[in-house]
Each structure stands twice: as C-alpha cells, then as structure tokens.
Amino acid sequence: MSENVANFPQPSASKEAKDVGGVAGQRLKSFLERIERLTEEKESLMEDMKEVYAEAKGVGFDVKIMRRIIKLRKMDPEKRREEDELLALYSAAIGLA
Amino acid sequence: MSENVANFPQPSASKEAKDVGGVAGQRLKSFLERIERLTEEKESLMEDMKEVYAEAKGVGFDVKIMRRIIKLRKMDPEKRREEDELLALYSAAIGLA
Amino acid sequence: MSENVANFPQPSASKEAKDVGGVAGQRLKSFLERIERLTEEKESLMEDMKEVYAEAKGVGFDVKIMRRIIKLRKMDPEKRREEDELLALYSAAIGLA
C-alpha cells in the first residue's frame, strides 16, 4: 500500500490558512478544475441525449425499447448469439415460455 | 476460463421440450427458486424499511439526514476520522469553505 | 412544504450534550436502530443469494443468464410479450439482425 506521497508539507506554523498545501494545493486545484470541466461537458452531452430521447418519444417511439436496441447494437454479435442461445436453453430446461 | 460444465445433455432428439436439460433443469429450477425466495424476503424487509422512514418523516425527521447518519454509524470510526481529516486538509489547500 | 416539526427543542443552554433533543433524540435513535436491524437482515439475505449464485456457478451454470431468467420470470407475461414484439418491430425497421 502506498502512502499519500502528495501529503502536504504540513508546515508546523503556517501563518496563512490559504497557504496550507502550497504548491500541492495548486496542483490539487488544477486536477479538480480539469475534472469539473470534463464533467460539465459530459453533463451537456447527457442533456443532449435526453433531448433526443424526448424528441423520439414525442413522435411516438418507446424510449425503453430504444435503449434495448442501443444495447443490442453495441454488443458483439457473436457474444450476443451465444447468450441468447444459452438463455433459450435455460428457458426450455425450466419450462419458461 | 472454465466452460459451462453444467451444459445440458443436449439430447439430439428430445420428444418433450420440458425434458430439455433433464436433471440439470431440475437443478437450475431449484437454484432459481431459492434465489426468488430470498429476493421476496429481501423485498419484504425493504418495504419495512420504507415504512420506518415514512413514519420518521411523518413525525418531522429529515430522511436524507437520517440516511447520512446511518452511513456514518456504519463506518469504522478510525477510518472515518482519517478521511475527514484528509478532507479538511484538501479543503484548506484549495480554499474551500 | 412542511417544516421539520420534529425540530428539537433547541434548549438555549443545555448543560449536557447528550441532552440535545431529549425525547426526540430517543425517538430518532429508535428509528435508526430499527433501520439498522432491518439492514442487517437484508444484508444477510444478500449474502445468501451470493452463495446460491456461487454454488450454481460452481456446477457450471452461467450466472448472468440466470439473472436474465429471474428477471423474465418476474415480468408480467403480457407486458413482456408486448415489449418483445415492439423490440422485434424496431429491430426489423432498422435492419438489426
């Protein structure tokens, strides 16, 4: 297990609270801001997606089914075929319609 | 990677669909029923929990805060202390109130 | 919106920290303990479920497929049929295998 090597200098007597961390503080802030920027962009895209779904729903498409389709299209065809086969086998074995 | 050793016998000519799997089918069914039974019990408990929260809310307690308290009580005190300390350190370093 | 009617008495000068809340504190504690008891039982059941899945996996069943079966068995047959039909319709419409 690695210790927090970024542990702040822990100055025994810092006069200014804002100095806590010093350079490390700047570094941390930078990381956080990068994350926050990316998060904003991500949320923007998620908004867009919601709008697309809403529009599709507005013209009568079933969103839940659309999601299933998206998933299916994303899957490897071979893997999908195998899983479906196994599902059919299990279903038959227990008498599930 | 281990193959599905429980692969059903795959009789080339089973007369009855319900026979697919045979003994394995019975075994599978048993597993599924055990899971389903446990799931029912779990859902019953979750219902009970919801009722407790509802009652607490009814007499004016804030459910969200209650959940936070539950979480805190569940945490190892030492670990919690360490995390809070680190949080305070980081907060100070970036000037977060 | 209702205020927190359970707001504690907020004694202006409580000598003992443990007196904060008084009767309400007792009430809160009781709620929390009920929740925690139920949570324990729930987690125990979840452990049991994990064990069942592990056992099934141990004899060669595919856990992921088992989960799908469980879901299917839980669904209303009519609703399931409708969804599958819609899925087939959409799939055909976009030329998905």
Add this chain to the structure above:
Amino acid sequence: MSENVANFPQPSASKEAKDVGGVAGQRLKSFLERIERLTEEKESLMEDMKEVYAEAKGVGFDVKIMRRIIKLRKMDPEKRREEDELLALYSAAIGLA
C-alpha cells in the same frame, strides 16, 4: 397514456423485411445514431476523467477524497450549511461522535 403514435404502418403484407417501418424506420435509425454519437463522445470524456484521476492518484492524492471535494464544490453553499447543521443536531441528539 398516449399510444405509440409512431407505430409503424404495419403493412399487412410487406414483401421485404427491410421495408418494415419504412420512413419511420429511417427516423428511428436517425435517432439511434444521434444517441450513439453522443454516447461515444461521452465515453471519451469519461476516459479523460479517469486519466486525470489516475494522474492525481499517481502523485499521491486520494481519489475518494477528491470526489467528495468535487461534490461539495458542486453543492449550493446555503443548502450544504443547512444540511450539515441538521446532521450535527441529529448527531448530538443520539450521541454520535
């Protein structure tokens, strides 16, 4: 409840399976592709975020705490203050450290 107004024409005798849906099929495909494009972009951003966290971790920062900080910075300060106050009140009431 609104019916699926986008229900496909359901031609009683479509000669070509790929014709199912016709115009609606094109429309659906378009929606799906828009979603998939946005999803790709989102996943790319998520990759970036993971890299930032990995880099931060690499120089010794605690990722879990960073996430807590991000959350705190995102919260409305006033709301946060209120919740913390309530948490403190409840904690005191039940004698939680």
Add this chain to the structure above:
DNA sequence: ACCGTGGTTAGCTTTC
C-alpha cells in the same frame, strides 16, 4: 395526474 428529478439498487468492469 403526469412529468421530471433525485436517490437507490443492481449489474458490470476493473483492480488487487
């Protein structure tokens, strides 16, 4: 009464 939002839970991925 429905829509939208927030929170919780379950499933999947990845790490150890």
Add this chain to the structure above:
DNA sequence: GAAAGCTAACCACGGT
C-alpha cells in the same frame, strides 16, 4: 477469483 468502484436502470417522491 474476490472485492471495490462506477455506470446505468429502476423507483418513488415532489412539483407543476
């Protein structure tokens, strides 16, 4: 292979 963290689906609540 087990455990943890993250993501996506589900659900219930509050708002309009």
